[in-house]
Amino acid sequence: MSNKGILIVISGPSGAGKGTICKALLEKNQYYLSISATTRKPRAGEVDGVNYYFMDRDEFENKIKEDDFLECAEVYGNLYGTPRSKVQAMLDSGKDVILEIDIQGALKVKDKIEDGVFIFILPPSMEELKQRIIKRGSETPQSLMTRFKSAYQEINYISTYNYAVVNNTVSDAVNKIESILMAERCRVDRIKEKILDSKEGLIHEQLYD
């Protein structure tokens, strides 16, 4: 196993169940969640560095200029972004980092971290996706249809991803993602140099220490 951690990008259309899957993955495994930065004001109970990195607009815009976001976007007048240096520091120290992100964000991250593992979460069916979007309840029939159509269109971006996991049940999806991570740690691309460097010594100890 390489000493560097792996960036695990969990992405997919809204309503596919990314959030539930990430929560279950974090409960079962020694993965670390990437925390977003935002210019939005903290809500009651939200803690800086736990829920978000809270910062003012100037600080955020400076970090954009310094290219310190893997991706960022403005939503309802607030900026949100994934801090590159925080993620990189965790990866460098050997931690596997989960980034839960929408499709547009994932495409931007792909340009910056090529050896990330990009996993597209699919709903069990388009009908199920529709039901999940309806259940969230905060939508007018028209905005609901817009959201559904957008989710439907977004599935075309699947070609950019490495893996697709159907969220039929959460435990099944979590098992598949754990298998993907185990497989990725065995990929020759990731560990080749280490194997060839350590050929003379105890291969196992040097690979899996």
Added chain:
Amino acid sequence: MSNKGILIVISGPSGAGKGTICKALLEKNQYYLSISATTRKPRAGEVDGVNYYFMDRDEFENKIKEDDFLECAEVYGNLYGTPRSKVQAMLDSGKDVILEIDIQGALKVKDKIEDGVFIFILPPSMEELKQRIIKRGSETPQSLMTRFKSAYQEINYISTYNYAVVNNTVSDAVNKIESILMAERCRVDRIKEKILDSKEGLIHEQLYD
């Protein structure tokens, strides 16, 4: 999941433990073993189509001309080969096929079946590899050293493979290979067309039927 089976190539230096791992994989899973063709005469108890496909030299050479071997080689005056049409028929019917093969053979197969999953089995250490070669016992000190050096050199071919699995314990290696297979079944390269074709319907049922 794609309807086509996956070719699982289990390869690596002699003494790494390929055979034991394949046996354990076949006991636990619905995988099918690729059976070699040979011009060697059957030994007592060996059954055609079970241990080998036995054929005479003319028939074997005709099949070489028809390009019906994924690879073949002559060992001590007998020809051995992997019959392409037999393997392809199993893959086409959705069966996952295990091919246990030395490194030279695997490199030839790679040229013909690009979407196979090529797994390199590594011994826990070079010292352990030496001990395993010694334990087989049928070697003079000199041929032993030749075999060991050859195994040592062969590790350089690892770059051609997709995955490397250290055979520290058989059950650990088997778990890793099962994870690799589960991950490969989620690879977008393998299932993209099916997902995009089935977007309108029940994605899950069409992917996992």
